[in-house]
Amino acid sequence: MLSRVAERIYWMGRYMERCENAARLINVNTKLLLDLPRGTSVGWGTLVEIMGLDEYFSRDTEAADERSVMRFMLGDTNNPSSLLSSMANARENARITREIMPSEVYELINDTYWYLKDNASSAVARRERHLLLESVIQRVQQFTGLLAGCMSQNDAYRFISLGRNLERADMTSRIVDVGASRILPKAFAEDSASEPYSNILWMSVLRSLSGYQMYRQHVLDRVNADDVVMFLLQDPMFPRAVEHCLIQLNECFAHLPNSDEALHSVAALRRQLKTADFEALMANGLHEYIDTVQTEIGQIHQSIATTWFLPQVQVAL
Amino acid sequence: MEINWREYDSGEFYDELISSPGNPRKVARQLAKHLAGLTHEEIAAGKHSAELAIKTMGISFTVYSEAGNIDRAWPFDIIPRVIAHKEWLHTEKGLIQRLQALNCFIDDIYNEQRIIKDKVLPAELLADSVNFRPECVGMKPALGVWAHICGSDLIRDNDGRFYVLEDNLRVPSGVSYMLENRKVTKRIFPELFENHNILPVTEYPNQLFDTLAAISPRPLEFPEVVVLTPGIYNSAYFEHSYLAQQMGVELVEGSDLVVEDDHVFMRTIDGLARVDVIYRRIDDLFLDPQMFNPDSVLGVPGLMRAWLKGNVAIANAPGAGVADDKVIYTYVPQMIKYYLGEDPILPNVPSYLCVDKSQRDYVLKNLDKLVVKPANESGGYGMLIGPQASKKEREEFAARIKANPRNYMAQPLISLSTTPIIGSKNAEPRHIDLRPFILQGRNSSVTAGGLTRVAMRKGSYVVNSSQGGGSQDTWVVVEEGK
Numbered sequence: 003m004l005s006r007v008a009e010r011i012y013w014m015g016r017y018m019e020r021c022e023n024a025a026r027l028i029n030v031n032t033k034l035l036l037d038l039p040r041g042t043s044v045g046w047g048t049l050v051e052i053m054g055l056d057e058y059f060s061r062d063t064e065a066a067d068e069r070s071v072m073r074f075m076l077g078d079t080n081n082p083s084s085l086l087s088s089m090a091n092a093r094e095n096a097r098i099t100r101e102i103m104p105s106e107v108y109e110l111i112n113d114t115y116w117y118l119k120d121n122a123s124s125a126v127a128r129r130e131r132h133l134l135l136e137s138v139i140q141r142v143q144q145f146t147g148l149l150a151g152c153m154s155q156n157d158a159y160r161f162i163s164l165g166r167n168l169e170r171a172d173m174t175s176r177i178v179d180v181g182a183s184r185i186l187p188k189a190f191a192e193d194s195a196s197e198p199y200s201n202i203l204w205m206s207v208l209r210s211l212s213g214y215q216m217y218r219q220h221v222l223d224r225v226n227a228d229d230v231v232m233f234l235l236q237d238p239m240f241p242r243a244v245e246h247c248l249i250q251l252n253e254c255f256a257h258l259p260n261s262d263e264a265l266h267s268v269a270a271l272r273r274q275l276k277t278a279d280f281e282a283l284m285a286n287g288l289h290e291y292i293d294t295v296q297t298e299i300g301q302i303h304q305s306i307a308t309t310w311f312l313p314q315v316q317v318a319l
Numbered sequence: 320m321e322i323n324w325r326e327y328d329s330g331e332f333y334d335e336l337i338s339s340p341g342n343p344r345k346v347a348r349q350l351a352k353h354l355a356g357l358t359h360e361e362i363a364a365g366k367h368s369a370e371l372a373i374k375t376m377g378i379s380f381t382v383y384s385e386a387g388n389i390d391r392a393w394p395f396d397i398i399p400r401v402i403a404h405k406e407w408l409h410t411e412k413g414l415i416q417r418l419q420a421l422n423c424f425i426d427d428i429y430n431e432q433r434i435i436k437d438k439v440l441p442a443e444l445l446a447d448s449v450n451f452r453p454e455c456v457g458m459k460p461a462l463g464v465w466a467h468i469c470g471s472d473l474i475r476d477n478d479g480r481f482y483v484l485e486d487n488l489r490v491p492s493g494v495s496y497m498l499e500n501r502k503v504t505k506r507i508f509p510e511l512f513e514n515h516n517i518l519p520v521t522e523y524p525n526q527l528f529d530t531l532a533a534i535s536p537r538p539l540e541f542p543e544v545v546v547l548t549p550g551i552y553n554s555a556y557f558e559h560s561y562l563a564q565q566m567g568v569e570l571v572e573g574s575d576l577v578v579e580d581d582h583v584f585m586r587t588i589d590g591l592a593r594v595d596v597i598y599r600r601i602d603d604l605f606l607d608p609q610m611f612n613p614d615s616v617l618g619v620p621g622l623m624r625a626w627l628k629g630n631v632a633i634a635n636a637p638g639a640g641v642a643d644d645k646v647i648y649t650y651v652p653q654m655i656k657y658y659l660g661e662d663p664i665l666p667n668v669p670s671y672l673c674v675d676k677s678q679r680d681y682v683l684k685n686l687d688k689l690v691v692k693p694a695n696e697s698g699g700y701g702m703l704i705g706p707q708a709s710k711k712e713r714e715e716f717a718a719r720i721k722a723n724p725r726n727y728m729a730q731p732l733i734s735l736s737t738t739p740i741i742g743s744k745n746a747e748p749r750h751i752d753l754r755p756f757i758l759q760g761r762n763s764s765v766t767a768g769g770l771t772r773v774a775m776r777k778g779s780y781v782v783n784s785s786q787g788g789g790s791q792d793t794w795v796v797v798e799e800g801k
Contacts, residue, residue: 004575005586098551101564109375116374157588259589310588312574 003157007102009311010095011158015165017092018111021085022142023173024053025135028075030180030210032128037202046071052176053083069126076134077122085138086122089115104152107145114141160254164306167254171247172299174211178234179292181207182227182284204230211242231288232280235295244295248272251302263305271298320362322354322746327739329748333477335400335738346403346796349514354398354746365397365507366741372506378499378557393496394789396740399504399511400751400771404518404797410473410481410755411765413664416655418469418757421486421642423658425465428641429455439657440650444674447725448644449695450489452603454610455638458627461534464759465639468527468598470494473753473769474668475736482668482733484752486651488635488643490600493770494523494756495558496790498565500770504792516797518767523756524565527598530760531566534632535595542595544568545585547576549601549617559600573601578621583631596632597622603637645694645728646672668733673724682729683720686713689729691720704780706732735780738791740773750774752782753793768793 031049047063049071050056056063058081059074077086093115100108118138125134146166153159181204204225208214211234220237221229237243251268255261274295283291325341336347343351357365378393427434428451434440445451470491472484501520505512528544535542548559550572563570575585576594584591599606605615610623625631641647649670652663671678671689682689691703703716720727737748755769772782775789782788 003588004569004571005588006572006575007569008588094551097560101560101570105376105564113375312586 003102003161005310005312007099008157008161009307011099011102012161012165012306012311014092014095014099014111015162016169017088017095017165018142018145019166019169020083020173021088021092022139023170023177024075024083024085024088025138025142026210027052027173027177027180028072028131029135030177030206032131033209034203034206037206038199048180049075052180055081055083058082072126072131073123076125076131077118084122086115086118089118089138099158102158104148106152107148110141110145110148114138114145117141157258160257161310164251164254167247167250168299168303168306170242171244171251172296174234174242174244174247175292175295175299177207177211178231179289182231182288182292200227201225207234213240213242216240228280228284231284235275235278235280245272245275248275258310260309264302264309267298267302267305271295271302274298320742320744321359322357322362322739324351324355324746327746327748329737331477332734332748332750333475333479333736334748335402335475335736335751336398337739344401346798347401350399350401350511350794353511353514362397362741368507369395369397369503372503373499376499376502378496378503393499394775395500395503396773396775396789396791397504397507398739398741398746399792399794400738400753401794401796402753402768404795407518407768407795410665413481414469414471414755414757414765415759415763416659416661416664417471417483417486417651418466418759418763420651420655420658421469421488422464422466422759424654425636425639425642426459426463427658429458429465429638434654434657437657439653440647444646444725445641447674448641448647450603450638450640450644452638452641454623454627455636458636458638460636461536461632462761464534465636466642467530467534467634467636467758467760469757469759470754470769471757473665473755474733475753477734477736479736481665481753483651483665484668484730484733485645485648486643487754489602489640490555490635491754491756492555492558492600493754493772494766495561497756497766497768497770497793498523498561500790500792515794516799518795518797520767522764523766524562526758526764527562528566528568529762530758531596531598531632531634533760534634536629536632537593537595539595543585543593544596544598545571545576545594547571547573547597547599547601549573549605553600555600562598573615573617573619576619576622578619578625581621581625581628581630583619583622583625594631596634598634603640606633606637645670645692646674646725649728668730671729673720673727673729679720679724682727683717686717688731690732691716691727691729694726694728704732732780735774735782738771738773740775740789740791747777749777750780750782751791767795 027049046068047066050059050063050066061070074081075084078084079087081087093111096108096111121134125131149159149162204227205214208217208230217233221233223229233240233243235244238245238249240246248268248271252265255264278291324337324343327337328340336343336351338344373393373395424434428445435442435445466488468491470487470493473481474484475481498520531544532542545568546559546563548556548570560570569585571585577584577586583594585594601617604611605617607618607620607623608615609620623637626633626637649667649672652667655661655663671682673679673682686705689705693701703712705713735750735752738751739746740749751771751773753769753771756766758764771791771793773789773791774780774782
């Protein structure tokens with residue numbers, strides 16, 4: 003398969019997944035809001051920070067209100083990771099690679115793009131927003147299902163899968179970050195009377211990842227912060243857990259030529275996750291720890307790019 | 320709206336479906352009856368689902384002048400255009416004959432040049448041709464074929480006959496729209512296909528692959544065939560991608576290919592892989608910056624050398640455009656006689672060459688009645704439609720002709736036939752042409768029908784999609800019970 007096509011289709015996988023995860027991330031925030039006591043303010047600006055988009059957001063994130071953050075996250079084309087931008091990017095990459103996928107795949111992506119283009123900016127209010135986010139999540143799930151059910155598990159399939167799993171690992175780590183330290187105002191989180199609300203928070207994190215039932219079956223104990231964080235980072239079986247995504251990457255790499263460097267970078271991150279002391283981290287330093295996880299994920303991307311994509315040609319201007 | 324054929328009148332023009340108000344042609348009778356039986360809601364629903372299908376299937380093309388707008392949905396009218404099978408058989412023969420003669424001509428021009436030595440074609444016409452590539456002289460491509468894919472434009476005059484308006488031998492486009500048009504019609508009018516015997520069009524990608532595989536320098540059962548595209552910003556990118564997908568081959572850009580030791584390779588995740596046949600959708604001059612335009616970033620350095628050494632096949636061959644010249648075109652009937660010893664089955668549109676003094680004088684005197692075309696433009700650019708032009712435009716054009724007579728030819732304004740489209744109150748006649756696609760490799764084949772292009776504006780003759788034309792599905796219908 004062509005290096006250029008491998009690169010494009012990998013990014014298509016990433017952008018589709020990014021779109022779904024951004025939708026899930028917005029859902030965590032919105033649902034959480036409904037369960038918290040009146041008068042508790044939820045930081046909408048943290049959504050922007052978590053996605054690493056501060057430089058594109060024209061206002062101060064601390065003072066950001068729900069409306070402007072939603073405008074920014076849903077349909078703002080100046081935001082490279084808004085739902086609409088992600089889908090537009092997925093579509094451009096799919097347009098370039100449509101000949102190697104079942105033709106329904108492009109039709110689905112194209113249709114979702116038009117759906118977002120027509121609806122994203124008018125879905126800022128909560129009721130419409132909920133419908134839009136659910137629909138986007140469903141469509142990306144349909145995309146993944148279509149690939150699983152109708153695409154040969156060849157190299158092209160593996161590159162889509164690489165893109166999806168890497169993006170998913172990245173986003174799950176960001177969602178954990180939201181839960182652990184960013185959404186609830188500090189004073190509120192430290193107040194012992196808020197403990198039940200902390201559990202509500204983690205339940206909505208799990209629900210946003212459709213992982214509540216899987217967590218209960220796996221952990222058996224009631225929802226608590228430490229277990230949820232470990233579940234989302236270390237569980238090998240839950241498809242949205244970071245460890246599971248890394249296993250998937252390994253699986254794909256093993257079938258691709260020249261994959262030594264990439265396998266190595268995955269092994270490094272898995273080792274780091276396995277040996278982390280989460281009890282200590284939960285008390286202090288989880289946010290910084292997750293930063294290092296994201297750097298390692300960036301490293302895996304780097305080794306994929308140097309191994310399989312077109313060499314970056316310097317064009318003289 | 321509902322369709323009332325009694326109030327449909329194409330006036331002086333030959334109409335493809337309706338011979339006179341209220342009277343459908345025999346081959347279109349069932350279709351006309353079906354259409355007339357549709358309610359306003361059914362027609363609106365048909366239109367709507369066609370638009371939706373086109374949007375979802377991502378059928379698009381690019382208009383260069385619309386900055387910031389990469390692709391635009393394909394304008395499509397839901398009424399099919401109908402051609403009788405018997406008439407088509409005859410047309411098909413004529414098209415195959417034409418392409419065979421053109422290939423003999425190109426091969427001759429780059430080798431012995433017998434046609435010039437025998438004084439059938441004036442030598443100076445060739446000397447001035449901008450599409451003649453001296454780099455190709457002496458080349459002998461496989462099977463003696465240079466133009467493997469040809470899109471010829473046919474128009475029908477008031478006399479009801481098909482005339483060949485031009486032959487596109489460089490990178491003719493449109494075939495994917497022909498295939499997609501059929502898919503859309505099947506989605507919106509499945510019931511019509513049960514009652515009609517319509518020739519299928521889906522064989523084209525297989526035939527194209529066979530044509531390309533036949534010219535592979537390595538005698539493999541499945542040679543590595545690629546489609547070379549200038550990239551996503553090209554107006555026909557949709558088609559490039561579509562054809563690669565349908566043939567199951569790689570769609571490559573120049574940067575994917577590399578020439579080593581005069582062999583062509585593509586960069587893959589496994590390293591370099593040998594390429595046998597390139598179906599190129601970029602112009603000659605951008606193919607190889609070492610031999611042609613040095614600024615081209617679309618092409619592949621060294622590609623021409625690899626081709627000249629016979630290590631890779633290119634379709635259409637570089638230099639094939641020499642026969643895609645509106646002046647050379649006027650000699651095609653002579654070529655058919657000269658190379659094949661046959662009478663032309665399909666006539667040319669009568670043409671006047673400005674390079675010839677007496678013909679030029681006639682053209683300059685009759686500019687208000689003629690259509691003047693530059694020899695080497697495509698897409699309907701740079702032409703003068705005399706009867707519709709202002710006095711000032713005609714004067715400017717006259718000056719251009721005098722300055723460079725070799726570059727112009729003129730034809731009488733042929734009355735393009737019409738066919739009904741969905742209008743606001745009733746079906747309305749619009750002018751159309753037809754672009755069938757002809758393949759020549761080891762065998763020759765022609766698409767069943769082709770791409771019908773429609774001038775969507777009332778009274779307009781400009782059917783080019785780059786200038787706002789639309790299209791219809793084209794049916795070759797086998798009539799039953801004679």
